[in-house]
């Protein structure tokens with residue numbers, strides 16, 4: 127996809143669609159100030175075109191003699207502006223018809239209605255922010271959870287970019303050691319000069335890649351499937367975690383037939399909890415369809431919580447389930463702790479067991495903590511998170527190339543390191559980036575961003 131023109135004047139409504147207290151129209155490009163002069167009458171009579179950057183004026187917006195609104199004009203002068211060009215922002219009352227009229231007037235006075243991400247694209251090309259920061263901006267505005275918001279904010283401040291830069295320096299060091307050997311082949315690559323930076327780079331790449339899943343989960347919500355036999359207490363546990371009666375609870379086994387998805391916010395992770403039909407062999411066709419669906423949901427979930435009735439002795443079916451559902455991302459819960467516990471983790475053959483009670487809430491915090499730890503995994507220790515699939519793909523390529531270069535013969539190590547450096551450069555966009563990459567990144571943005 128080719129990039130849009132970069133030197134003309136663009137305009138867009140920058141605030142969210144709908145009615146609000148304030149609405150903003152942004153304009154960037156050579157005509158920005160003349161458009162401001164055509165539409166804005168400063169209360170103090172200042173001359174807009176000769177105005178210094180970083181100023182604001184209060185006044186009236188008038189289009190062809192017709193008053194539009196009272197408002198504020200912000201002026202940023204090139205090159206010290208978010209796009210590197212002259213930029214104005216018109217702040218008016220946030221009415222959709224008013225903002226449409228204002229944008230229409232800007233277009234009549236020479237602007238082009240901007241497409242998604244064009245302002246940030248210009249900012250990137252002017253060196254105001256790098257690609258990792260730009261993607262973090264997008265992640266920040268689309269963050270739906272506090273966890274996603276927090277890590278995107280770190281990326282906007284350059285946290286991710288600094289780590290990528292440090293990685294590039296490490297690999298460049300290793301690359302230099304490899305090149306030295308091409309000049310003096312009889313000496314061979316000096317192990318210490320190469321091994322240490324490569325090891326360190328691999329460790330750092332793994333740490334960053336470990337954030338990808340947590341980041342995806344924070345953006346989309348990690349799927350947590352509650353599974354177990356009928357009457358184990360799955361629906362009661364879901365309600366207890368939520369703090370309100372969302373799922374039907376009954377003494378009659380087989381009550382939950384279809385599944386139920388509910389968002390569940392923990393401190394640092396946002397989850398989608400899924401209550402499922404109790405797993406059992408049944409002749410009821412509808413219930414059986416629910417049971418098959420529950421198994422599929424457990425397969426596709428990020429975390430599986432197996433609920434086993436803690437107040438009833440275990441039987442063969444419990445052991446069969448324990449075997450079926452064992453896995454790295456499975457948490458074992460014994461329910462109904464208030465009724466007493468008649469078996470323990472060893473009896474079921476599981477590594478750890480959390481005891482919970484729905485009516486008195488005991489064990490719920492420990493379960494929340496365990497869920498959070500399982501979803502975040504190794505990412506918990508890392509502040510700067512990857513925020514896009516694109517970044518993840520680039521780092522995977524870099525990791526593979528670094529791993530290859532470790533075992534490659536001396537004269538080929540350099541090629542792998544070049545590949546790795548190239549992949550890293552894609553993340554921040556410092557290095558060559560193709561128009562396709564830029565189109566892909568910025569087309570995900572909102573208009574006006």
Ligand SMILES: Nc1nc2c(ncn2[C@@H]2O[C@H](COP(=O)(O)OP(=O)(O)O)[C@@H](O)[C@H]2O)c(=O)[nH]1
Nearest residue numbers: 356357358359360361362375376377462483484
């Ligand atoms: N005392 C006690 N009863 C519970 C607890 N959890 C569930 N129950 C009861 O066990 C029965 C089945 O619960 P439900 O949540 O519907 O189980 P599900 O079939 O696994 O969804 C209901 O009668 C619940 O009231 C608990 O923690 N303590």
Ligand SMILES: [Mg+2]
Nearest residue numbers: 360361381382
């Ligand atoms: Mg149920």
